[in-house]
Amino acid sequence: MENKSLLEKRLIELKKQEKLYYDLLKNFSFKTEWEAQKYIEKNKTSFDELKEIKEEIKELEHQLMTPKEKQEYLEYQKELKDKYSND
Numbered sequence: 001m002e003n004k005s006l007l008e009k010r011l012i013e014l015k016k017q018e019k020l021y022y023d024l025l026k027n028f029s030f031k032t033e034w035e036a037q038k039y040i041e042k043n044k045t046s047f048d049e050l051k052e053i054k055e056e057i058k059e060l061e062h063q064l065m066t067p068k069e070k071q072e073y074l075e076y077q078k079e080l081k082d083k084y085s086n087d
Helices: 002-024 033-042 044-063 067-085
Strands: none
Touching: 002 044, 033 044
């Protein structure tokens, strides 16, 4: 159980960091594509860090799922795959 508690604490920390990055990297209205590209280049490190945080959050959430939740998640993923692979 201690491990689960540590995972839950880590998950909470990561979600706080994720929110901070989202606040920092909000979608702005750029007048030109050049402005948007410059913004992306300037903040590339932050975007990369946000991506890593999101991946770790997803992994932790999966680890914290009950067996029933994991099964439901897999079924849902299969439904999505079937739905969009046939179109």
